[in-house]
Amino acid sequence: MSENDKYRIKQLSIFSENRPNRLGAVAKVLKEGKINILGFSIAEGAGYGVIRVLVDKPEIAKDLLIKDGFVVKFTEVLAIQMQDTPGGLFDLTDQMKDINIEYGYGYRNPPYAVLIVRVEDIEQGIRSLLAGGLKLLDNVTFH
Amino acid sequence: MSYWNPVEVMPVPELKALQLKQLKMLVYKLYTFSPFYRQKMKEAGVTPEDIQELDDVRKLPFMTKKDLRDGYPDKLFLASPREVVRYHASSGTTGKPTIVGYTQNDIEAWSESVARGLVSAGVGTDDVLQVCYTYGLFSGGLGLHYGAEKVGAAVVPASTGNTERQIDLVRDLNVTVIAATPSYLLHMGEVAERMGVDICKDTKLRLGILGAEPWSERMRDRIYERLGIKAIDIYGTSELSGPLWCECSEQNGIHVWGDITLVEVLDPKTGEPAQPGEKGELVVTMLLKEALPIVRYRTGDITTVNEEVCACGRTHPRIGRIQGRVDDMIIVRGINVFPSQVEHSLMQHPEVGNEFQIVVDRKGALDTLLVKVELRPEAFGDRLFELDAIKDRLTHKLRDSLNVGVNVEIVEPGSLPRFEGKAKRVVDKRVY
Numbered sequence: 277m278s279e280n281d282k283y284r285i286k287q288l289s290i291f292s293e294n295r296p297n298r299l300g301a302v303a304k305v306l307k308e309g310k311i312n313i314l315g316f317s318i319a320e321g322a323g324y325g326v327i328r329v330l331v332d333k334p335e336i337a338k339d340l341l342i343k344d345g346f347v348v349k350f351t352e353v354l355a356i357q358m359q360d361t362p363g364g365l366f367d368l369t370d371q372m373k374d375i376n377i378e379y380g381y382g383y384r385n386p387p388y389a390v391l392i393v394r395v396e397d398i399e400q401g402i403r404s405l406l407a408g409g410l411k412l413l414d415n416v417t418f419h
Numbered sequence: 420m421s422y423w424n425p426v427e428v429m430p431v432p433e434l435k436a437l438q439l440k441q442l443k444m445l446v447y448k449l450y451t452f453s454p455f456y457r458q459k460m461k462e463a464g465v466t467p468e469d470i471q472e473l474d475d476v477r478k479l480p481f482m483t484k485k486d487l488r489d490g491y492p493d494k495l496f497l498a499s500p501r502e503v504v505r506y507h508a509s510s511g512t513t514g515k516p517t518i519v520g521y522t523q524n525d526i527e528a529w530s531e532s533v534a535r536g537l538v539s540a541g542v543g544t545d546d547v548l549q550v551c552y553t554y555g556l557f558s559g560g561l562g563l564h565y566g567a568e569k570v571g572a573a574v575v576p577a578s579t580g581n582t583e584r585q586i587d588l589v590r591d592l593n594v595t596v597i598a599a600t601p602s603y604l605l606h607m608g609e610v611a612e613r614m615g616v617d618i619c620k621d622t623k624l625r626l627g628i629l630g631a632e633p634w635s636e637r638m639r640d641r642i643y644e645r646l647g648i649k650a651i652d653i654y655g656t657s658e659l660s661g662p663l664w665c666e667c668s669e670q671n672g673i674h675v676w677g678d679i680t681l682v683e684v685l686d687p688k689t690g691e692p693a694q695p696g697e698k699g700e701l702v703v704t705m706l707l708k709e710a711l712p713i714v715r716y717r718t719g720d721i722t723t724v725n726e727e728v729c730a731c732g733r734t735h736p737r738i739g740r741i742q743g744r745v746d747d748m749i750i751v752r753g754i755n756v757f758p759s760q761v762e763h764s765l766m767q768h769p770e771v772g773n774e775f776q777i778v779v780d781r782k783g784a785l786d787t788l789l790v791k792v793e794l795r796p797e798a799f800g801d802r803l804f805e806l807d808a809i810k811d812r813l814t815h816k817l818r819d820s821l822n823v824g825v826n827v828e829i830v831e832p833g834s835l836p837r838f839e840g841k842a843k844r845v846v847d848k849r850v851y
Contacts, residue, residue: 289801291794293830321803322810323828328801345833347794351801378802394801 280402283412284352286334286419287392290327291347302327302341309333309340314418315355315392317381328381330355330392330418353394354401355413360389371408375401423538423570424531426678427733431726434677434734439473441706442681446470446479448497449712455486455495456714476681476704477692482716487517487658498522498710508556509657519558519657520710526565528707529660532676533566539667539674539731540651541626542596544571549589551599551607552631554578558661559631563598566662572596579603582610590622598628601638601650608646619647628653628665633741633759637766639670652740658716659703664738669730672737679707682736683715684724687745688755696723698757700745701738719745721757749779749845751786754823758844761790764820770798770809774835780848788825790817793832 292298299318306313306329315330331337334350341348358364365382368391380393390413395401405412422428429437447467449456460466463480470478487495496503504523508516521529542548548567552559560578567574575592577585586607588594597604604627611618618624627642630653639650654673655662663680664673675682684699685692693699701720705713723739743759750756758777765771771792778789790813798809806829813827836843 289799291799291806291831293828293834295834319803321806324806324830326801326803326806345831347796347799347831349799349801 278399280399280406282414282416283354283402284398285330285355285392285413285415287351287353287394288327288329288331288334288337288341289349289351290329290341291324292327293324299327301344302329302346305340305344305346306331306337309336311337311340315381315383315390317379317392319379332419334419351394352398353392354398354405355417356391356393356405357411357413358389358391360384360387364389365391368410371405371410375404421538421543422733423535427535427539427674427676427735429678429734431728431734435473438677438681438706439470441678442473442476442704443467443470445704445706445712445714449714453495453497453712455490456712473681476683476715479704479715481702482714484517484658484717484719488515490517491515492518493520495712496520496710497712503710506556507558507561507657507661516556517658519660521660522709525660525708525710528679529562529663530565530569532660532663532679533562533665534569535676536653536663536665536667536674537566537570537572537596537628539733540628540665541668542567542570542572542628546572546595546626547575547593547623548572548596548598548628549575549577549585549592549594551577551579551585551597551603552662558655558657562655562661562663563628567596567598582607583614586611586614586616589618589624590616593623595623596626596628597624597648598653600631601627601629601634601642602632604629604642604646604648604650605638608642618645624648626651630654630662630665633743635763635766636740654738654741656718656720659705659713659718660708667729667731667733671729672725672739674729674733674735674737677735680705682724682738684722684738686755687721687748688750693723695725695727698723698742698755701741717745721745721748721759747845749777749847751779751788751823754821756788756821756823760820761817761844764816765792765813768809768813768816770795771813771829772832774837775844776835776846777844778846778848781850786849788821788823789828790825791828791830791835793835794829796832 312332317328319326338348358368376396378394382391450467459480465478502522503520505521507519550563554560627648627650642650651666653665664675681704683702687700701718701722703716720741721743725737728734743757776791780787817825
């Protein structure tokens with residue numbers, strides 16, 4: 277256990293083929309399980325996609341989705357806090373030059389905004405982000 | 420090398436000469452005595468004089484399942500009822516069953532064929548062979564029984580059903596060889612485990628003579644790994660007598676006894692002989708059958724033929740594992756595609772499951788081929804490029820093995836249709 281482990285956030289990654297209303301099916305399972313969605317993105321591939329979701333109760337959500345026939349994996353991501361003002365993202369990227377980001381998505385959560393990223397080496401990523409003076413959100417903020 | 424009959428190692432030229440002699444006699448006999456064959460040959464403009472070399476067999480008309488069905492019950496029989504000593508009947512899933520009659524000589528040639536196969540697979544007088552094929556109108560049980568008895572093995576005619584008793588018999592009678600469908604053998608393995616019987620340790624089983632349903636090399640490996648049983652592929656169908664030929668201990672093709680049978684493997688599209696190793700339809704002429712003669716019978720089974728002398732020394736031609744049915748074949752841009760080829764390719768990719776669907780369509784003048792496969796949950800890991808890589812690998816693999824352009828679609832597990840009995844894997848959307 278590293279003290280940095282608290283910055284590792286469990287994201288649900290859901291495999292979805294290109295069929296009408298697969299997103300609706302995911303949303304329905306989450307609704308029925310009274311799971312709240314905190315962040316969300318869809319990545320499109322060749323005939324299929326990956327739905328990535330941050331939720332308040334990831335373990336329960338995963339079980340419910342698998343029971344409904346979905347292919348679901350946990351992926352560890354980081355949540356970086358940024359200023360909700362013009363230039364907020366720029367200030368952050370300036371500190372992230374050396375980190376290899378696989379993908380990211382953002383959301384606004386006044387008074388600040390949040391950038392979710394998957395980085396190639398998460399331990400290394402946490403250390404350099406903290407060293408750069410950035411604020412990472414603790415996973416208790418989510419779960 | 421031990422063989423049952425010296426004819427098994429007869430030099431190829433002599434074997435071919437013998438086949439030609441027998442073919443000539445057969446055609447002469449049928450033309451003279453069989454109203455059915457005489458009529459067919461007249462329609463095809465062939466007389467016995469036209470058969471001068473072995474390849475002339477191709478001048479003779481084909482025979483199909485329909486001919487046998489139309490001939491119900493015994494219109495095609497050449498032997499008189501008093502010469503017939505046995506009847507078997509096919510299941511007749513599509514209507515009337517087909518009735519096959521046997522003279523004493525037919526039973527003898529059939530048993531001889533099975534006996535040679537069993538000996539080539541390593542079965543002998545020291546063996547105890549349990550037959551788990553049905554005894555009755557189905558020819559599997561009695562076919563194996565007569566062959567095994569002929570070579571002097573002790574036969575346990577267990578037939579089908581009551582799996583726990585079957586396992587008790589295997590253990591208590593020191594059964595060494597089991598003849599069954601591969602799926603039943605695996606089922607026995609599972610039941611044995613529940614009974615606390617370890618097939619490897621608690622029984623003497625070493626050899627399985629498996630057939631009567633399509634199976635694969637992977638199943639062969641699985642049977643060996645789980646049960647320690649060397650699996651031998653056996654082929655036959657009731658129209659030809661019943662189970663007839665099997666692999667030798669080399670497990671490299673099914674020996675077809677040329678002095679009893681003449682096989683052709685034909686390209687289903689052109690009717691021309693398939694090149695050695697190329698797939699085609701198995702067409703069979705039984706050279707000695709008396710009660711129900713069979714000439715150029717289209718089995719509908721897809722296989723390959725290999726005329727090279729086997730490592731075991733036997734000179735007779737070998738056919739490969741049955742790879743599907745002609746009825747399942749699809750022609751895409753002029754190329755024959757068999758669902759079994761797709762299945763075989765997919766098996767080598769653990770990222771996807773065994774269920775698949777082939778969708779054929781036409782865009783403009785061009786046929787398109789789409790293969791849908793289900794992703795295995797273990798292979799999924801959030802990254803899109805990993806999914807794309809799986810898709811690319813599958814696409815290349817299928818292109819290489821099918822020789823035709825193909826698109827692959829990766830779908831969610833459980834989303835493709837499942838089938839209780841015979842799987843229907845091809846959806847042909849082309850409008851002709």
